[in-house]
Amino acid sequence: METGLKHLHSFLPYILLTVLVLALLKSFVAFRSNQAHTEAHRKNGLILLIVAHLQLLLGIVLYIVSPKGLNTLNDMGTTMKNPDLRLYALEHPVMMIIAIVFITMAYSKSKKNIADRLKHKVKTVYYLIALALILSKIPWAVWP
DSSP, X not given: OHHHHHHHHHHHHHHHHHHHHHHHHHHHHHHHXXXXXXXXXXXXXXXHHXXXXXXXXHHHHHHHHSTTTGGGGGSHHHHHHOHHHHIIIIIHHHHHHHHHHHHHHHHHHHTSSSOHHHHHHHHHHHHHHHHHHXXXXXXXXXXX
């Protein structure tokens, strides 16, 4: 089960990053050209939100069943001295949760009754922050 979860959790980020970059570009272009916030923009944000939360759910399950997850928190001294264990036990999960919070906030704020230009600006900024956070803590050495 763990191997299948690892493969799925390693494959889904390709989809997540693709959708995130497309949503970021679409929001940036809409912001710069002062476009209306359409149903297509809302659906784009919703797809990103769903993919991000699905990845989060898989990550939480993997964190619980993996030996590099919850088990490493029993001995925090050893975990914090080992960069590999620290990445999997603390840095990666916390950074990804923060990134998904930004994606969720962008979707939530885009549903509010504010100016369309402001909706695109908020989405652009929040998606850019989320992208930077995700790229900063992907375990590149083991990512297929």
